[in-house]
Amino acid sequence: MRILHTSDWHLGRILYDYSLLEDQRQVLGQVVDCCRAGGYDALVISGDLFDRSLASEGAVRLWSGFLRDLRAACPALPLLAIAGNHDSAARIAYAADALALAGIHVRGGAEDLERPVELRNPKGERLQAWLVPFLWAGDLDGGPEAGEPALRTQAETLALALERIRPGQDRCAAQVAVAHCFTRGGRPSDSERVLVGTATEVDPGLFDGFDYAALGHLHRCQKVLDRVWYSGSPLPYSFSEAHDTKALLSVDLDGAGAPRVEPVPLAIPRPMRRLSGTFRDLVEDPRYQADAECLVEITLAAAETGANPFQVLKQRFRYLCSLAYAGDGRGAGEGAPVPAAPQRGGDLLTDFRQFAADIGLEDDCVASRAALVEQFVQELGREELQ
Numbered sequence: 515m516r517i518l519h520t521s522d523w524h525l526g527r528i529l530y531d532y533s534l535l536e537d538q539r540q541v542l543g544q545v546v547d548c549c550r551a552g553g554y555d556a557l558v559i560s561g562d563l564f565d566r567s568l569a570s571e572g573a574v575r576l577w578s579g580f581l582r583d584l585r586a587a588c589p590a591l592p593l594l595a596i597a598g599n600h601d602s603a604a605r606i607a608y609a610a611d612a613l614a615l616a617g618i619h620v621r622g623g624a625e626d627l628e629r630p631v632e633l634r635n636p637k638g639e640r641l642q643a644w645l646v647p648f649l650w651a652g653d654l655d656g657g658p659e660a661g662e663p664a665l666r667t668q669a670e671t672l673a674l675a676l677e678r679i680r681p682g683q684d685r686c687a688a689q690v691a692v693a694h695c696f697t698r699g700g701r702p703s704d705s706e707r708v709l710v711g712t713a714t715e716v717d718p719g720l721f722d723g724f725d726y727a728a729l730g731h732l733h734r735c736q737k738v739l740d741r742v743w744y745s746g747s748p749l750p751y752s753f754s755e756a757h758d759t760k761a762l763l764s765v766d767l768d769g770a771g772a773p774r775v776e777p778v779p780l781a782i783p784r785p786m787r788r789l790s791g792t793f794r795d796l797v798e799d800p801r802y803q804a805d806a807e808c809l810v811e812i813t814l815a816a817a818e819t820g821a822n823p824f825q826v827l828k829q830r831f832r833y834l835c836s837l838a839y840a841g842d843g844r845g846a847g848e849g850a851p852v853p854a855a856p857q858r859g860g861d862l863l864t865d866f867r868q869f870a871a872d873i874g875l876e877d878d879c880v881a882s883r884a885a886l887v888e889q890f891v892q893e894l895g896r897e898e899l900q
Contacts, residue, residue, distance in 0.1 A: 519763040521560035521730030522747035526573030530835040560730030561598025561694030621645040640687035648694040705752035740772040756786040
């Protein structure tokens, strides 16, 4: 059996004041192209389809368009998807029974843990896929009337979920677990929502007994164990991922040992760059011209900045997201970036866009009101300079 593994799409994500919807549209086109060309038996999405539990209209349209394009390109390819911690379990599973008739299997909650998706390819080879959405501590508690102790950690909850699955495993079929969790030994980046403490970390050994564990939650493509992998997000969602290779994972299961896992690199429509240098060099030096259309984070020496450097630099770097100053040795340490709060543009505007997405404002309404907020921010900036 051959599957294509991806996760953490975060459709509708806004990076500072830059909407990533168009970048996401382009990268999802690459996913469809890969499915069309790869001869896969299933496409697996391991959670965090959306960036918000109440997804924006644009994000929902993008998901709907992806399903349409996938079915047009690969009419018979099964799609398996689960809810992540950013998703609403109920909304993600809307019309799940009807979608399953079209080979689109979406699981939002824990009610179907013990019901696998059974697949058979044209060669007669079989696969059982166990879909385990993101589980909060206590999601599987039986309650006092059941006489069961309360589960206080996600590790305990996931362990119980997998324990319930094991009796139904058919060892004559390939065994795949699809889960959204933070395993011990995984390498996070700045863009995950990591809960406080270590109670969220789970032992990757819990997935012993599966031929492959297709995990989501961590945004870096990585192997935790031979049979336990994160595909990572298809786009970088923080500047800590600026140099990461974003990929899909092509997984071949032959029952004769560890799976063969091959990353399929994705082209990033608008790369991220972390730049540092003098204010004058960044404004004038031609070597930075190649970064003019990238998403940019800049670190400057505080002593070299003039009035409102963010707006000056933004004239050259159109997608400048963040400006920080290098430490002067008295605070965060020599050379360490210190946030330049008064010089950062778009923070208030970004907060507004995210608030609007959370409450479900229509895209046209968001655009018009965001324009007013942006005008207000600019007027505040002009008043500061007077």
